[in-house]
Amino acid sequence: MASNQNPPTPIPQEEQDLPNSKTALLSFNTDPPSTHKPTFKTNKTIFFSLLFTTFTAVIAAISFAVLFFSSTVKPGHEPIIRTTARTLTKLPHPIVLLISSDGFRFGYQFKAPTPNIHRLINNGTEAELGLISVFPTLTFPNHYSIATGLYPPYHGIINNRFVDPITGDKFTMSSHEPKWWLGEPLWETVTKHGKKAATYFWPGSEVKRKFWDCPVDYCMLYNGSVPFEDRVNTVLNYFDLPSDEIPVFMTLYFEDPDHQGHQVGPDDPEITKAVVRIDEMIGKLIKGLEERGVFEDVNIIMVGDHGMVGTCDKKLIYLDDLAPWVEIPSDWVQNYTPLLAIRPPPEISAADIVAKMNEGLQSGKVENGNNLKMYLKEDLPSRLHYVDSYRIPPIIGLLEESFKVEQKKSNKMECGGAHGYDNAFFSMRTIFIGHGPQFAEGRKVPSFENVQIYNLITSILNIEGAPNNGTDSFSNSVLLPDA
Numbered sequence: 001m002a003s004n005q006n007p008p009t010p011i012p013q014e015e016q017d018l019p020n021s022k023t024a025l026l027s028f029n030t031d032p033p034s035t036h037k038p039t040f041k042t043n044k045t046i047f048f049s050l051l052f053t054t055f056t057a058v059i060a061a062i063s064f065a066v067l068f069f070s071s072t073v074k075p076g077h078e079p080i081i082r083t084t085a086r087t088l089t090k091l092p093h094p095i096v097l098l099i100s101s102d103g104f105r106f107g108y109q110f111k112a113p114t115p116n117i118h119r120l121i122n123n124g125t126e127a128e129l130g131l132i133s134v135f136p137t138l139t140f141p142n143h144y145s146i147a148t149g150l151y152p153p154y155h156g157i158i159n160n161r162f163v164d165p166i167t168g169d170k171f172t173m174s175s176h177e178p179k180w181w182l183g184e185p186l187w188e189t190v191t192k193h194g195k196k197a198a199t200y201f202w203p204g205s206e207v208k209r210k211f212w213d214c215p216v217d218y219c220m221l222y223n224g225s226v227p228f229e230d231r232v233n234t235v236l237n238y239f240d241l242p243s244d245e246i247p248v249f250m251t252l253y254f255e256d257p258d259h260q261g262h263q264v265g266p267d268d269p270e271i272t273k274a275v276v277r278i279d280e281m282i283g284k285l286i287k288g289l290e291e292r293g294v295f296e297d298v299n300i301i302m303v304g305d306h307g308m309v310g311t312c313d314k315k316l317i318y319l320d321d322l323a324p325w326v327e328i329p330s331d332w333v334q335n336y337t338p339l340l341a342i343r344p345p346p347e348i349s350a351a352d353i354v355a356k357m358n359e360g361l362q363s364g365k366v367e368n369g370n371n372l373k374m375y376l377k378e379d380l381p382s383r384l385h386y387v388d389s390y391r392i393p394p395i396i397g398l399l400e401e402s403f404k405v406e407q408k409k410s411n412k413m414e415c416g417g418a419h420g421y422d423n424a425f426f427s428m429r430t431i432f433i434g435h436g437p438q439f440a441e442g443r444k445v446p447s448f449e450n451v452q453i454y455n456l457i458t459s460i461l462n463i464e465g466a467p468n469n470g471t472d473s474f475s476n477s478v479l480l481p482d483a
């Protein structure tokens with residue numbers, strides 16, 4: 001049995017309602033249909049433009065083929081296409097190393113030379129257009145969704161900071177009391193099955209549970225000043241243990257490039273530097289595993305928790321500007337941005353507040369008002385899975401990407417980066433790379449939500465997972481079957 005304090009039962013197996021990866025951008029576009037008149041071209045123009053298009057397409061196809069084969073086929077190395085999982089050569093049982101690089105927006109891997117990350121990509125399986133974060137696209141809700149396979153309302157961590165409306169207790173990112181953390185995280189699932197787990201930082205990993213007491217030496221207490229190198233070394237040292245004592249599941253967490261992304265936005269050279277440094281850590285890890293002869297035996301899963309988008313002072317919405325329609329006192333507001341969450345006193349109608357706020361926002365008289373839309377939480381799009389928890393405040397505002405909400409105008413002028421927006425925005429996507437015996441080489445899979453990762457890992461480890469929001473059959477679409 002799981003040791004949930006408040007088991008979120010029953011867990012609804014809602015239909016996935018995933019945005020199509022090719023059309024995932026949520027449209028807030030309210031532009032009128034184009035009024036451009038169609039232009040007529042002569043037959044000759046059409047002929048030449050077709051000829052040109054065909055020529056360009058052929059050149060592009062040839063260039064792509066050359067690029068593709070030159071990057072995947074090394075001289076003297078015929079690619080071996082595996083159709084079943086590779087047999088382990090050194091380790092006696094499967095091991096999963098789950099790595100998170102915080103705020104690694106999908107696409108950062110193309111910003112800078114990242115030979116080590118690309119080694120994992122080229123010889124492993126990648127979500128071709130990135131991993132879809134859960135909503136809200138914030139660090140704690142997402143890391144804990146990865147660890148439990150649950151959407152935030154079911155694992156309880158509905159935001160990085162929130163207030164329990166019944167007790168008035170405040171959750172912060174350093175709250176380790178078990179009452180907040182629902183569901184069953186992977187480290188507990190693993191130990192429940194009599195196997196060993198090790199966590200080098202992961203939101204929720206320090207929380208004591210029925211089958212997880214955060215063991216000394218295998219459960220690191222969060223300290224952001226520990227150099228990344230030390231973290232990698234500690235993980236590598238686990239592989240020096242007698243083989244039956246090596247943890248079968250390990251986490252490894254890096255705060256970057258999220259840290260730089262907030263300060264300077266996703267397009268700054270600082271980000272490039274941070275991405276290169278993460279790549280160096282992956283290189284150090286690979287080298288250490290190779291020296292121990294286990295690199296090809298370990299299943300490495302590298303993910304991020306969310307993406308990042310640039311924000312700037314011109315894209316602000318002030319709640320005080322809504323005063324002619326409705327006053328929103330700051331003590332009703334639990335979170336401002338990018339997820340606006342409001343809990344008015346019980347005697348005030350939330351529906352009334354939503355209607356008045358939307359009236360003001362759509363009036364054309366509130367600066368940037370059209371970029372914020374208010375909802376009763378039960379009216380949010382069902383694909384966001386953000387309703388079934390008493391912890392979620394009744395009023396939620398969805399922002400257009402890169403906009404921010406503040407209470408009132410100030411002299412604070414800043415440009416930086418943010419995340420937390422609708423997970424349909426492409427900028428909120430992160431990476432998924434799987435490398436190891438159970439992952440095909442050079443394989444691309446369509447984007448998927450991170451709640452699927454829990455089942456993926458229990459499947460590799462061949463243990464039964466706790467009920468969750470992932471789909472049972474998902475692993476079959478990403479993992480190679482056993483030989």
Ligand SMILES: [Zn+2]
Nearest residue numbers: 102103139305
């Ligand atoms: Zn994060």
